[in-house]
Amino acid sequence: MNWLSFSHGAALCASLIVTIGAQNAFVLRQGIMRSHIGKIVALCAISDFILIGAGVGGASVLVERYPVFVHAMLYVGLAYLAWFGINALRRAVRPGHAVLDTTADGSASGTTAAPAQRAMPIVLMTLAFTWLNPHVYLDTFLLIGTAGAREPQGARVAFALGAMAVSGVWFVGLGYGARALAPLFRRATAWRVLDGAIGSMVLLLAVTQLR
Numbered sequence: 001m002n003w004l005s006f007s008h009g010a011a012l013c014a015s016l017i018v019t020i021g022a023q024n025a026f027v028l029r030q031g032i033m034r035s036h037i038g039k040i041v042a043l044c045a046i047s048d049f050i051l052i053g054a055g056v057g058g059a060s061v062l063v064e065r066y067p068v069f070v071h072a073m074l075y076v077g078l079a080y081l082a083w084f085g086i087n088a089l090r091r092a093v094r095p096g097h098a099v100l101d102t103t104a105d106g107s108a109s110g111t112t113a114a115p116a117q118r119a120m121p122i123v124l125m126t127l128a129f130t131w132l133n134p135h136v137y138l139d140t141f142l143l144i145g146t147a148g149a150r151e152p153q154g155a156r157v158a159f160a161l162g163a164m165a166v167s168g169v170w171f172v173g174l175g176y177g178a179r180a181l182a183p184l185f186r187r188a189t190a191w192r193v194l195d196g197a198i199g200s201m202v203l204l205l206a207v208t209q210l211r
Contacts, residue, residue, distance in 0.1 A: 005155035009162030012147055013052075016139040017170050022081055023129045023136055024174060025198045031178025032194075036122045041175040043123065047130040048140055048167040055145020056160040080132045081202050088199030092192045140167075 017024075027044060031037050130136055140163075148159045184190055 001161075002152075002155035002158040005151050005158040006162035006165075008151065009144070009148065009159035009164075010166045011162075012144060013163035013166040014170075016143060017167060021133070021135045022084070022198075022202045023133055025201065026125070026129050027171060027174050028178050029194065029198065030122070031175040032181050033117075034179060034182070035117045036119055037175045037178075039119065039123055040126045041171045043126045044130060044171045045168045047127070047136075048171075049164045051136065051140035052144055052160055052163045052167065055141040056148030056156050056163075058145075058149065076132060078134065080128055084129075085199045085202035088195045088202065090199075092196035092199060 023044065027037075027040055030040050144163050148156050148163075151159045
């Protein structure tokens with residue numbers, strides 16, 4: 001194991017992944033709600049592993065060969081982000097916003113909480129936020145992939161493993177660490193602020209990527 005290249009991959013991934021983008025905001029929100037967080041964390045981490053491995057493995061060359069396909073996928077992703085951002089803003093201004101009630105020990109109570117979410121829609125939304133999100137491709141597929149290509153031939157695996165390790169730790173910490181914020185979200189105002197911030201951020205991302 002080339003630990004120097006491992007540290008390079010870990011440091012680069014850490015500098016990119018901490019940005020609270022659309023995917024991270026979604027994981028944070030679901031973590032606060034304690035809704036299917038295990039599935040979400042696993043899907044996000046595994047997807048990152050695939051994208052990092054493909055990028056470091058040289059798949060970024062395909063982007064140069066098929067620019068039309070890349071742009072088509074970009075606009076599909078931007079359309080999805082815009083749809084999600086608008087829905088988040090609608091939740092923020094909607095009267096009677098659902099709240100998360102917590103008991104004294106911090107566990108979620110179902111007395112005033114929103115109805116339980118079904119697993120399949122959440123899984124599909126997680127996949128959409130990962131595979132239709134241009135920001136994810138920019139970070140994991142292009143930036144990390146390009147940086148990995150600069151590593152010595154025998155050290156690229158270590159570089160990719162370093163980036164994957166940070167990605168896995170990040171999503172576990174973000175998803176399960178969000179539970180500590182649950183007591184703050186017993187009021188509808190907190191949810192409105194969160195949804196308003198998420199909606200504004202996602203729409204801003206979609207607009208800035210549109211060109």
